[in-house]
Amino acid sequence: xxxxxxxxxxxxxxxxxxxxxxxxxxxxxxxxxxxxxxxxxxxxxxxxxxxxxxxxxxxxxxxxxxxxxxxxxxxxxxxxxxxxxxxxxxxxxxxxxxxxxxxxxxxxxxxxxxxxxxxxxxxxxxxxxxxxxxxxxxxxxxxxxxxxxxxxxxxxxxxxxxxxxxxxxxxxxxxxxxxxxxxxxxxxxxxxxxxxxxxxxxxxxxxxxxx
Amino acid sequence: xxxxxxxxxxxxxxxxxxxxxxxxxxxxxxxxxxxxxxxxxxxxxxxxxxxxxxxxxxxxxxxxxxxxxxxxxxxxxxxxxxxxxxxxxxxxxxxxxxxxxxxxxxxxxxxxxxxxxxxxxxxxxxxxxxxxxxxxxxxxxxxxxxxxxxxxxxxxxxxxxxxxxxxxxxxxxxxxxxxxxxxxxxxxxxxxxxxxxxxxxxxxxxxx
Ligand SMILES: [Zn+2]
Numbered sequence: 413x414x415x416x417x418x419x420x421x422x423x424x425x426x427x428x429x430x431x432x433x434x435x436x437x438x439x440x441x442x443x444x445x446x447x448x449x450x451x452x453x454x455x456x457x458x459x460x461x462x463x464x465x466x467x468x469x470x471x472x473x474x475x476x477x478x479x480x481x482x483x484x485x486x487x488x489x490x491x492x493x494x495x496x497x498x499x500x501x502x503x504x505x506x507x508x509x510x511x512x513x514x515x516x517x518x519x520x521x522x523x524x525x526x527x528x529x530x531x532x533x534x535x536x537x538x539x540x541x542x543x544x545x546x547x548x549x550x551x552x553x554x555x556x557x558x559x560x561x562x563x564x565x566x567x568x569x570x571x572x573x574x575x576x577x578x579x580x581x582x583x584x585x586x587x588x589x590x591x592x593x594x595x596x597x598x599x600x601x602x603x604x605x606x607x608x609x610x611x612x613x614x615x616x617x618x619x620x621x622x623x
Numbered sequence: 624x625x626x627x628x629x630x631x632x633x634x635x636x637x638x639x640x641x642x643x644x645x646x647x648x649x650x651x652x653x654x655x656x657x658x659x660x661x662x663x664x665x666x667x668x669x670x671x672x673x674x675x676x677x678x679x680x681x682x683x684x685x686x687x688x689x690x691x692x693x694x695x696x697x698x699x700x701x702x703x704x705x706x707x708x709x710x711x712x713x714x715x716x717x718x719x720x721x722x723x724x725x726x727x728x729x730x731x732x733x734x735x736x737x738x739x740x741x742x743x744x745x746x747x748x749x750x751x752x753x754x755x756x757x758x759x760x761x762x763x764x765x766x767x768x769x770x771x772x773x774x775x776x777x778x779x780x781x782x783x784x785x786x787x788x789x790x791x792x793x794x795x796x797x798x799x800x801x802x803x804x805x806x807x808x809x810x811x812x813x814x815x816x817x818x819x820x821x822x823x824x825x826x827x828x829x830x831x
Contacts, residue, residue: 429728430793431735431743438744445746452746456719462731462791463724464773471681472688475698479676482705486669490710497747504747 416448416576425451429458436535436602440558440578442505443600446498447576501563501575501598506539515539522546535604542566542597548589557581557603559589564597566590573599654766656722664712676705679726687734690792700737704730714748717762721769731793 420428420441427433428441445452496507502515509529517525523543530537542548548559548566558580565574568589573579581587591597653661656678662671680701687697707729715725735743779787 426790429731430791431731432793435739435743442744442746452749455746456724458791459724459728460721460769460772461776461787462727463721464769464776465788465791466679466682466686466727466730467723468773468776469682469686469689472685472694472697474680474684474701478698478702479673479680482676482702483669483673485706486672486709490706493742495748505744508742508744 416450416574418571418573418577418579419448420444420451420454420578421580422454425455426458429455429462434534434604436530436537436604437556437558439505439509439529439537440560440600440602443503444560444576444578446503446505503562506562506600509537515541517541520549524549529600535602537600537602540597540599540601542591542599544591544593544596546591548591548597548599555583555604557601559599559601562598562600564595565592566597566599567592653717653762654721657717657762657766660708660712660715660722660725661717663709664715667712672709675708675722679708679723680705683726683730686792687730689788690734690794692734696737700730700733703733707733716749718758718765719749721765724769727791734793 424433424437424441428438433441445455494508494512496504496512498504499507502510506529515527517527517539519525524546525541526549527539528536529539540548542564544564558578559573560578561573561575563575565572565577566589567573568579568587570579570585570587572592573589579589656675659668659671659675659678662668663675683701683704684694684697687700688694692700704726708726711729715722720728732743732745776784776787
């Protein structure tokens, strides 16, 4: 895999670790982390901060029977949770969002195809398939939009994005991403709930920690 | 304890200890929590699990309640998390996470799953080479790094500490996160970074 150049911001990694990132973004952050050792290491550092805070938390007494109850349940059968592994160009968290199925492409014309994986009050997650030389369709985003490349690449005014690269675009970014020659570009795009985060989100890009 | 861990621990114990080190210096031995967790992972040791429970369960309850969860529901989360610690022990990797970080992430995932009623997306697990020898140096280095982090966090003023706690409990809104300026987190950050650099190199080595 070629070098990943465009990464998740520290603020987003911290928010992901803490669980406060909107679901569509959590899908893309966990997919990028699956592909990027640098961001995995950074995420694990944030988790270490959380761990220290947990370790130092003031203990609160438990109900009397809780410990005995848990110890008695150690041998219980338990349902195994599905583990989604990478399949082809789709990392585990994307397979999880697909619920293990193959993409169901719908044509948008000019050879461009999409599969909407989720779309609700929290925002949307969609897969896009863009033939070489075609423009990535405009989703009319008002807030923040993340795009993670899974195969091929696209370029716009801000640079070139290949497999594993994450583009973070806010509403102020005027750009026209076009799939590069060669392999078709497959990417996954996430938007958040527009109204709720509209004004606040671009500022999320600011680093959470001042360095 | 399996051979792999036994060898790793023996290596840790035999690591040279410099004379004249200050007591406050970094740890030279695996933390008690790590030893318990490895005993659970490798030997399904119930006593060690009970010890982990005694240490973490009351803290977990306090931690979960701090994010506004009522006591009864907090205990349900504590149960789920501690059972997961037992059932998923094979996923614990002391080269990459302290027991507390690992349990923190299980707890956050659980709290979000309860809220959302569906599984939160999580990164793929790194495939571990089953024949890989435990690297005592790496395990200890991570413990030492966490110790630095712990001291840096302990040194914060109460208000600053409050902000950090809220953030890692998922309590801050985006606006609040972006409004937190001027936090003197340089120390914490540089500590994390040292750890990151090392982790990053190790993880790169794992890449095919
Ligand atoms: Zn990255």
